[in-house]
Amino acid sequence: MAVDDYFAVEWRSPNSANYSMYFRKGDKYISPFHDIPMFADEANRVYNMVVEVPRWTNAKMEINTKEPLNPIKQDIKKGKLRYVHNCFPFHGYIWNYGAIPQTWEDPNHVDNRTNCKGDHDPIDICEIGYRVAKRGEVIQVKVLGIVALIDQGETDWKLLAIDVNDPMTKDLNGA
Template sequence: MNNAELNEFLEKYGQMFRPNPWHGIKTWDDESKRVLNAYIEITPNDRVKYEVHKESGYLMVDRPQKFSNIIPQLYGLIPRTYSDKKSADFAESETGRTGIVGDLDPIDICVLTEKNIKQGDILVNCVPIGGFRMLDGGEIDDKIIAVLKDDAMFGHITDVDQVPTAVLEELKHYFLTYKEIPVKEGEAKVEITDLYGAEDAMKVINLGIEDYNEKYVK
């Protein structure tokens, strides 16, 4: 099923059945491809890490947090994206490293908002402004940073360099520590190689769409 056929199917049957948020939701909310649809898995109120069950689209418990790490902002995935060869090749070109592979997951996204949104398993409209280039054991695991569309505090921001440093440092600390710590001997360390702006964020998203299409769109 190609993209046109999938869109036609969703328009015809989308109101009858709940679509899988990874495969059944459009990446972009508008024709200008400026506003993303983001599926939110966890919120700052969650002490359990939830993750979408890829086969069914239902939200499942990934793991209870072993430490006091709480995601500072909304966190989830970008529909119809996938981290594979094109995404990994771009990371290699930007870092100068070799041997990087995709993590074979949808691209993660963190959405900045001043609202206390307590409900996960929702869709939000947001605008990408940058991202963290993150490596997890040699796998690319980018974290796109976006702002909630029309948010009172963050909605005017167009690039990550306009975000207060304290907000970015809080996010960075979470992503570097939210997995099992301390790192066991012999395990690869999670690292953030750099923070990039809106232009590179768009490149990462579009490459993730290309990787997705090569994997899932026939």
């Protein structure tokens, strides 16, 4: 399936607690968590990535796994919208940040490498190519590596990847 088949639809104002981004395929609303395939090309190990936070932005956005249709929403902690800190001289995330559809870190399973349970979210991905993606964009990526983080006692896997259309893709390979 071509990534152009998916359309993101924004509802309400960004940087507000009631902002939501929904997804459509044709005239039907879909879930980016359940209805977009994990693989764009399984034989060549090319994955789909749902962009939640474009490079150089700092609103902490994520696929909401608890709401119907799983829209992208801004994360809220203790009643406040969450933002990542800038790391001078950069503003916000230094990569395109998102999730791999149809993946989930099981909060009931203790990982034998981290000795922690999963964080109850889709697997995160950091896309390091040159292009600044758009929130809600579905891009095809090649995985280069993976890092396990422990966040508040939970395993939080981060894939490192590059857009298959990036000029550097042919020069970069995973383990």
